[in-house]
Amino acid sequence: MLAKAIVEPRFKSKKRWRDPNKISPKANVALNFVLILGMLASILPLLIVISVSLSSETTILREGYGLFPKDFTLDTYKFAFSDPRSIVNAYKVTIYTTVVATAICLANVALFAYPLSRPDFRFRTEITFFMFFTMLFGGGLVAYYILMTGVLGLRNSLWAIILPYSFNSFWVIVMRTFFQTQVPLSLIESARIDGAGEWRTFLQIVLPISLPGLATIALFTTLGVWNDWFNCVLFIDKPELSNLNTLIYRALTSARMLREIAATMGSADAAAEISNLPNETFRMALAVITMGPIVLAYPFFQKYFIKGLTVGSIKG
Amino acid sequence: MFLPFVRYDSVAGYKGYTISAFHMLIGTHGLDGLLKSNNLKPMSFLLATVLFFVIGLVLVFVIYRRKPTIFTLAVSLPTVVSSYFFTSMYTWIVKQGAHIMIGFRLLLVIQLAIMVCTIFAIVLNRVSARTGAFKSHLAMFSMLAPGLIYLIVFSYLPMPGIVLAFKRYRVFGRNVLENFYKSEWVMFENFKYLFSSPDAAMITRNTILYNVTFMLLGLVASVGLAILISELPNRRMAKIYQTTYFLPYFLSWMVVAYLGFALFNYELGVLNRILKTLGLDPVDWYMEPKYWPFIYVIANLWKYTGNGSIVYIAAIAGFDPEIYEAASIDGAGRWKQTMYLTIPMLVPMMTLLTILAVGRIFNADLGMFLSLPMGSGPLRNVSNVIDLYVFNSLRGGSNMGFPAAAAFYQSLVGFVLILTTNTIVRRINPDNALF
Numbered sequence: 001m002l003a004k005a006i007v008e009p010r011f012k013s014k015k016r017w018r019d020p021n022k023i024s025p026k027a028n029v030a031l032n033f034v035l036i037l038g039m040l041a042s043i044l045p046l047l048i049v050i051s052v053s054l055s056s057e058t059t060i061l062r063e064g065y066g067l068f069p070k071d072f073t074l075d076t077y078k079f080a081f082s083d084p085r086s087i088v089n090a091y092k093v094t095i096y097t098t099v100v101a102t103a104i105c106l107a108n109v110a111l112f113a114y115p116l117s118r119p120d121f122r123f124r125t126e127i128t129f130f131m132f133f134t135m136l137f138g139g140g141l142v143a144y145y146i147l148m149t150g151v152l153g154l155r156n157s158l159w160a161i162i163l164p165y166s167f168n169s170f171w172v173i174v175m176r177t178f179f180q181t182q183v184p185l186s187l188i189e190s191a192r193i194d195g196a197g198e199w200r201t202f203l204q205i206v207l208p209i210s211l212p213g214l215a216t217i218a219l220f221t222t223l224g225v226w227n228d229w230f231n232c233v234l235f236i237d238k239p240e241l242s243n244l245n246t247l248i249y250r251a252l253t254s255a256r257m258l259r260e261i262a263a264t265m266g267s268a269d270a271a272a273e274i275s276n277l278p279n280e281t282f283r284m285a286l287a288v289i290t291m292g293p294i295v296l297a298y299p300f301f302q303k304y305f306i307k308g309l310t311v312g313s314i315k316g
Numbered sequence: 317m318f319l320p321f322v323r324y325d326s327v328a329g330y331k332g333y334t335i336s337a338f339h340m341l342i343g344t345h346g347l348d349g350l351l352k353s354n355n356l357k358p359m360s361f362l363l364a365t366v367l368f369f370v371i372g373l374v375l376v377f378v379i380y381r382r383k384p385t386i387f388t389l390a391v392s393l394p395t396v397v398s399s400y401f402f403t404s405m406y407t408w409i410v411k412q413g414a415h416i417m418i419g420f421r422l423l424l425v426i427q428l429a430i431m432v433c434t435i436f437a438i439v440l441n442r443v444s445a446r447t448g449a450f451k452s453h454l455a456m457f458s459m460l461a462p463g464l465i466y467l468i469v470f471s472y473l474p475m476p477g478i479v480l481a482f483k484r485y486r487v488f489g490r491n492v493l494e495n496f497y498k499s500e501w502v503m504f505e506n507f508k509y510l511f512s513s514p515d516a517a518m519i520t521r522n523t524i525l526y527n528v529t530f531m532l533l534g535l536v537a538s539v540g541l542a543i544l545i546s547e548l549p550n551r552r553m554a555k556i557y558q559t560t561y562f563l564p565y566f567l568s569w570m571v572v573a574y575l576g577f578a579l580f581n582y583e584l585g586v587l588n589r590i591l592k593t594l595g596l597d598p599v600d601w602y603m604e605p606k607y608w609p610f611i612y613v614i615a616n617l618w619k620y621t622g623n624g625s626i627v628y629i630a631a632i633a634g635f636d637p638e639i640y641e642a643a644s645i646d647g648a649g650r651w652k653q654t655m656y657l658t659i660p661m662l663v664p665m666m667t668l669l670t671i672l673a674v675g676r677i678f679n680a681d682l683g684m685f686l687s688l689p690m691g692s693g694p695l696r697n698v699s700n701v702i703d704l705y706v707f708n709s710l711r712g713g714s715n716m717g718f719p720a721a722a723a724f725y726q727s728l729v730g731f732v733l734i735l736t737t738n739t740i741v742r743r744i745n746p747d748n749a750l751f
Contacts, residue, residue, distance in 0.1 A: 022549050023650050031544055032553065038541075039560045041618065045575035046563070048586055052578060064584040112463035115456035122453065127460060134471035136675065137731045140723020141706050142485070142716055143477025150492035151473070167466040198455030227568030230682065234710065245570045252573055252690060280584060287574035291567050298566055302559065 053077070053285035060280050076281040080289060086239075086247060087289065094243040097161045098225040104166040105221045106214060113172045114202055117179035118188070128176075135169045148235055160235035161243065165225045171217045178213035179206065215304030219297075226294050244290045251286055481506055481724030485716040506721035515700075516718075523680045523701040526609075530616045530681075531673045537617050538624030539662060543654055545625065546632040558629065561622030569683030572619065576611075576688055602690060605698040612699070615684060624669075631665050632658060667741055667748040675734035678726040682707055702726065 023031065048065055056071040063070060080087055115121045116128055138144075154160040183206050191201040207214070229245035236242055242250070440453055483499040484506075510516050541561065548554040567575070579587050580601035588598035601607060635658070643653050680701035689695040706719040734750075742749035 023547050027547075027650070028549060031547060035544060035548075035553075035557050039557060042560050042564055042622070045579060046567075048578045049575055060584065064589045065578050065581065065586050066589070067586075108463050108466065111459040115459055118456070120452075121456050127464075131463075131467060134467055136734055137475070138471065138727050139474030139477040140480075140720070140727050141703075141710065142480055142720045142723050143474035145710055146477060146492055147470070147474045150495075152469075163470070167463055167470070169467075172463070198452050198459070202459070223566060227570075229568065229570055234707075245568050248570050248574070249687065252570065252687060284574060284578065287571045291571045294566055295563070298563070299559075 049284045049287050053281055053288045055281060057279070057281050065280075076285040077289075079282060080285050087244075087286075089240055090242060090244045090247045093158065093241060094226060094245075097158055097228075097243060098222055101162040101165040101225045102218055102221045104162065105168060105171075106218055108167045109171045109175050109217055110207065110210070110214065111202075112167070113175035114179060114206060116172070117176045117183070119185070131169050131172060145234065148231075155235055156238050156241060157235075158241060161225065161228055161231050164231055165221055165228070168217075168221070171220070175210075175213050175217060178210060182213070183209060212304040215301055219301040219304075222297070223294060248286050248290050251283070478724055478727055480716065480720040483720070485720060502717075506717040509718055510721045510725065518697065519700050519702055519705050520678075522698070523678055523703075526612060526680065526701065527673075527677045529613055530620075531670065531677075533613060533617060534620055534624055534673075535666060535670065537621045539628055539659070539666065541621055542625040542628030542632060542662075543658060545629055546658075547650070547654075558622070558626070561625065563622070564619045565623040567619070569619075569681075569687045572615065572684075573687035573690060576615070577690060580611075602692040603694050605695055608689070608695055608698045612684065612688070615688060616681065619684075627665060627669070628662060631662060635661055664748045668750055671734060671737045671741060671750045674737045675730045677733060678702055678722075678730055680704065 044067070048067055051067055051069045052060060052065050053076055054069040054072055054074070056073045056075065059070040112131075116124055118124070139147075148160055149155045152159075152163075154163070187205060188201055191205045196204070227245055228243065229249050232241075232243050232246040233249060236246070436457075440450065440457075477496075480496075480499075482501055482503050484502045485499045486495065488495050488498050510520075545554050545557055548557075564572070577585070579585055582588060582598065582600045582602070585601070587601070591598050599607070601611075639657060640653055643657055648656065680703040682701075682703040685699045685701050685704045686707065689699050702722050702725075706722050709716070709719045738750050
């Protein structure tokens with residue numbers, strides 16, 4: 001008995017052998033439990049909003065919001081798209097600005113980052129500083145406002161949404177690091193020996209192997225422009241030029257007005273008044289309509305963007 | 317030296333300002349030296365900048381191919397001659413009247429292009445003389461050109477606007493430069509308001525306190541989440557967690573306000589329904605300021621933690637596993653490895669991101685404070701931050717003084733804070749510094 005215990009190596013005891021660099025199974029369960037709680041917290045509000053938007057208005061008013069749709073119906077969405085002037089138009093504006101701004105931003109950032117990534121470019125430090133300085137110091141919001149409205153005359157122009165997003169110093173740094181680490185210099189040199197000019201090297205050799213980096217920037221620029229309300233609210237007054245987020249921002253304030261009116265009118269009448277149009281479910285449907293495409297697009301980009309982000313954000 | 321910035325006071329009798337060729341170029345002043353009421357042509361200015369670059373590049377390229385050796389002389393001589401020629405022509409052209417103005421502006425553009433491209437070419441030529449990479453540098457600059465123009469127009473052009481903090485900006489006409497010039501200097505009056513009124517003190521306090529809380533808790537949460545996710549043995553689950561935690565980052569604050577409304581609504585909201593089922597009194601969340609600091613902190617963490625942790629997850633994945641193996645041979649458990657290996661190795665990344673966050677300590681997350689309270693009146697005091705105040709003043713459009721002072725405050729103090737933090741960090745450990 002004793003001899004056997006001495007001879008047996010420890011890991012051949014009853015317990016299964018465990019990698020000492022992995023956490024214990026108990027800790028694993030606890031960890032997963034905590035993370036699942038957090039995960040629920042991340043997505044539950046979203047699910048509630050989606051379920052409300054799919055419920056019928058009268059049931060919602062009777063029973064309140066909940067996690068599961070009550071009396072499943074698509075009426076709210078039918079109602080939302082029945083008035084094409086506001087929502088469909090806002091969609092058009094949002095898609096147009098997003099596509100144009102993302103394209104411009106991608107081109108600008110990639111073109112700017114590439115020379116900065118090349119060690120044989122003499123003005124690398126100077127131009128990096130020229131750009132970096134703008135990240136630390138700026139003229140402030142008033143100067144920006146005056147520039148956009150007074151100097152560039154962009155009031156009530158969609159360029160007021162596009163131009164602010166068409167370049168981004170932070171993404172230039174990410175992209176520069178991406179080029180430095182992912183594109184071997186020998187590749188560029190061999191292209192040069194084969195007689196390719198700088199532009200040709202960039203377009204045909206460097207860009208195709210930098211897709212993860214480009215996808216990251218495309219995703220985040222798309223996200224930024226899609227979710228923009230700041231520039232739209234500041235510079236665009238015409239309702240037909242407002243994008244989705246501005247639309248729901250305005251709906252947010254008018255809902256407040258509705259709330260105040262309901263409070264002053266006495267609740268019974270107001271409740272009857274409101275229930276005629278799908279107010280509660282419509283509000284949530286608006287939120288779903290606004291975030292829908294961007295959340296749906298996320299899995300398609302995901303393959304690329306974590307790689308792009310992680311490679312690019314290493315300090316260099 | 318030969319810049320055509322000449323005074324036109326004598327010609328036009330327009331006292332007080334130096335009207336230069338530059339003003340005429342961008343269209344703020346006519347050739348008679350007088351301000352024009354409705355004449356600022358933004359696109360012409362942009363076009364001029366673009367043209368300027370294109371012509372410059374073409375010229376350098378053409379001249380280079382002809383005579384690479386006496387290149388410097390070849391470009392600089394015509395520039396100097398043309399500059400003097402054009403400058404002497406101003407008076408004559410002004411006397412001729414306004415009908416040749418367009419041609420005149422074109423000449424100016426060409427001249428400026430020649431000058432800039434001369435400087436550019438001389439520098440470039442001298443630099444690349446050693447390496448022989450002139451052509452390659454030219455291509456590189458053509459790649460940089462759009463970004464450089466963007467930076468000049470959108471970042472450097474508004475920078476002088478920072479002095480608006482010391483002026484009372486008033487709109488005299490549609491001409492921005494004129495408004496800028498004519499606005500009187502009030503020196504520290506805007507700041508007096510910023511520091512004296514109780515409202516403003518509260519705004520500043522709110523901004524700083526919220527930002528410091530967000531910064532510290534955000535750092536802890538991001539690093540914590542990154543460590544937790546990295547510890548998971550199951551990589552597939554780790555990926556799922558990472559994806560879901562990242563999701564809130566994709567929603568704009570406007571959408572998040574609606575999510576919040578689903579939770580906090582008095583009659584229908586989920587939180588009050590839970591309270592009711594527990595037998596507690598429902599809370600009118602939008603009327604109770606005392607809950608909102610916590611709500612803001614939670615909302616901020618909810619939205620940004622997933623995004624913040626990605627960088628740390630990547631960093632942890634990049635750490636050398638041999639270090640951990642060595643530690644486990646020495647008897648350190650997973651907990652000790654985290655405390656004494658993972659966290660110290662993450663410190664450089666943490667410092668870097670914190671330095672950047674410190675620089676933005678006066679810049680509040682406008683979207684959150686604007687949209688989350690759904691415009692509720694009682695929550696005004698608890699959610700009023702600098703950016704919100706500036707935003708509202710700008711939309712009101714009347715008082716530019718406070719926004720300008722606040723902008724000065726935000727830009728300059730932020731800049732100084734970044735420099736200070738960076739210096740301190742560099743003193744302690746040069747490797748962790750941002751620059």
